[in-house]
Amino acid sequence: MGQMTLAEKIASLHQAVPALPRLGLAAFRTGTEALHGVSWLGTATVFPQPVGLAASWDTDLVRRVGDAVATEVRAKHAADPTVSLNVWAPVVNPLRNPLWGRNEEGYSEDPALTAEIATAFCSGLRGDHPAFWKTVPTLKHFLAYNNEVDRAVTSSQLRPRVLHEYELPAYRGPVEAGVVGAVMPSYNLVDGRPNHVARELLDELRSWTPASLLVVSDAAAPSNLVEGERYFTSGAESHAAALLAGVDSFTDHDTDSGPTVRDVTAALEAGLLTEDDVDRAVVRLLELRLRTGELDPDLDPYASIPADAIDLPEHRALAREATAAGVVVLANDGILPLLGPDRAAPRQVAVVGPLAERVLHDWYSGTPPYLSDLGSALADRLSDAEVTVVDGADRIGLRARSTGTYLSVSEPDGTVTASAERCDLTAQLDVTDWGHGVVTLRSAATDALLSGGSWIVRADASRVGGWVAQETFRLHRHTDGAWSVQHVGSGRWLRVQHGSLTLVTDATTLEDAERFDLRTVRSGEAAVAEAAGAADVVVVAVGNDPHVLGRETEDRPDLDLPRASQEIWRAAVEANDRAVLAVVSSYPYALGDAAEQAAAVVWSSHAGQELGPGLTDVLVGDVEPTGRLTQTWVASTADAGDILDYDIVSAKSTYWYDETAPLYAFGHGLGYAGASYGRTTSPSSVEVVADGHVAPFDVSVEVTNTGDRPLHELVQVYVSLPDQHPAGRRRRLGGHHRVVLAPGESRRVEVTVDPASLATWDAHHDRWQTAPGSYRLDLGRSSVDVRSVESVEVVGPHAPSLGLGDTVSAIAFDTVRNLDLVPWSPLHGTALGVRRGARNGEAVYSRVDLEDVTEVRLSAARWSGSPGPSRDRATLSLVLPDGTRSGSLTLPAATEVWTEVVLPVPESARRLGDLTVRLEGSARIAHLDLAGPQV
Structure with missing residues (x-):
């Protein structure tokens, strides 16, 4: 770096780093997408979506998948050296809410399990050489990011307990394991501050490892600091703040580094940055490149991976293994497996539904070398049976009223014109309804989807895809029975051109749209009922298209199956009660x-690519079902809660706190053999040893296979906090262990309990605490299927009460009402202020000993621009342990100036109990000092 000019160093801060031939440095670019295979770079093995891969609960399998992905990234790099060996994977945001559009990209609702799976995947991506990395993984997206609607401007509220117990552990595991070389902040704000300028959070991240850790911005996030969030008024200010906070590489304006160079240069000229600040980021980038072997190619053990190491036979086999391992049997009355020594093989099988013969892609899917769907795979495996496949789509014809002719698909380019006199095959369209009125239209003649992305409507798409999907439509029925069609991607309505009769997407209003008469050629429900009624067993394959109604930029509207899929299911089950519901989806x-x-x-x-064979392996019993849910399937949309409420403690969300009965619980999944749990053992007590934690300890249980097939049992342990624990109720995964037992075999299974599952974050003292008391240990098959209960007594000190001389952060409350965490200053610290739309709010601090406290001194300020009906007021008051109120102090008129204000504590209220601070209007508080008599 010492040989680089300042201009060269500034240019290195952009994602697209120019070559420096005089120093032997090639051009470099951060970020190859590799979420579940290499994305967007041509043919590559496509493994299961991360949420499905995690359902295996198998870290060795996940590591092997990561290793295969890394091999194919290296192969792409061998063919094209501009392909970056810095991969942007995995996503480790805990799956807090199933309405999140990107649910498929994460691993689990539980942060510890997320960290475990992510560490395994990153280990495979990294490789096992001590110095050189096969690829350099990047954790996404730091931090508290689980909503797509307004994702770049919403602020996630993270009280310290939620931050330390739920959000940070998902990242800390792989970082501490040394298998991560980079981290990407998320678009959103946390506690009112954009994550890309949150220095305290990025400092915490880097404190977990002595190794260099590159922080790369998300795409366009630097511009968003000024243009969307309007947190800064200039690019010079925003780039300086991000660089000082710890961001090292700016992903902005695609390959055009000009704006980044301009803004960083302006920040230097204005004195907002020094060259040392630039150097720090450049060093981290060079250290990442050094790990890839770029600067020592002769020593790089992975440099010999050839360009043709794509779609290897072992990768195909691994994709099928991973698919089967992630299949979860949620319910079974004995119909599965379809084959077995004690049952007759079905002679007729119906496979119906929109996913019966389709394998769908998500935004981060690569281009698979082949696709194998469920219907074809079952037909291959059940070669002696007659397998009938019906997709359940209505087949229709649309006759334009303006011409009296049907829409028809023309060869060779698939242009749609209103040119058919008869509703023959070229004029027939299969309508698949994905819910909420969104449909795809597929040509019955060519099997291509209609697309409206280029003005002229053509049947030229093999699947729904693109950043903005161009293959989805809405059908509108007029009061006179006519129909009009809207192109969802553009929002425009379809119109038949005069003269050419070409179908185009250029009508801006419904009044200008073409009106069609709709003719149903074939009822999808009737076809399903016919096929199901003639079968020995019917498999109904339903789910989502990953590009529709739930994806990056779009959260789900609800958790319900599409109405059309419900009707397909109803038609099948009414015709044949031997019906298996196969849900293929990105989410619950x-x-x-x-x-x-x-x-x-x-x-x-x-x-x-191996969806069909892998799922078939489980359905027929060639592979025992080992998948278990890594997130709860709630019973209704209402049970999912508010997607924007990140405070899982007060919201009582996730399986840690939610008391509503789930449809299928976290950890749930059935095998084909029964299990019984016998005697359990656990230590009677454990001691707090260091950093507020106990040492890891083992519990064991005797498990017996009561079936006639091999049993793959995932023994799970859940830890509940003691009654009267200061943190209240919480129940979370403490450990798990898989055992394979032959029929009739019994074995004692030991599970190591993670000390973190007993600990809570003591926000009063900013540290971990494992409170003394009796902790319940539930052993079983899911978070609700408990087969045995043990307890362990924790021996250690109680957390001290707050008292005389203590200073406590305002955000260290125990309960809160109508207050938000807000920035103390734009770039540093966190305070409390009244929530938007509220007149007042209060924070309660529990177990405060006021015996010798005569006054409470608060760091407070009146904040300009505070929202709410009482913004012109700024008052503070206390509610003391005896219920009395101390004062009602109005803050000085000066705005955004922190000052100390004093509220007295009468002698009658000086006792142990809850201290409540009440804020009104534009008042904010940063910390409280519990003070005594002046000496």
């Missing part, structure tokens, strides 16, 4: 009556 569903009606329910993620 609230299944309603279908969950009770189904003879069996199975789930798979969109598992990529």
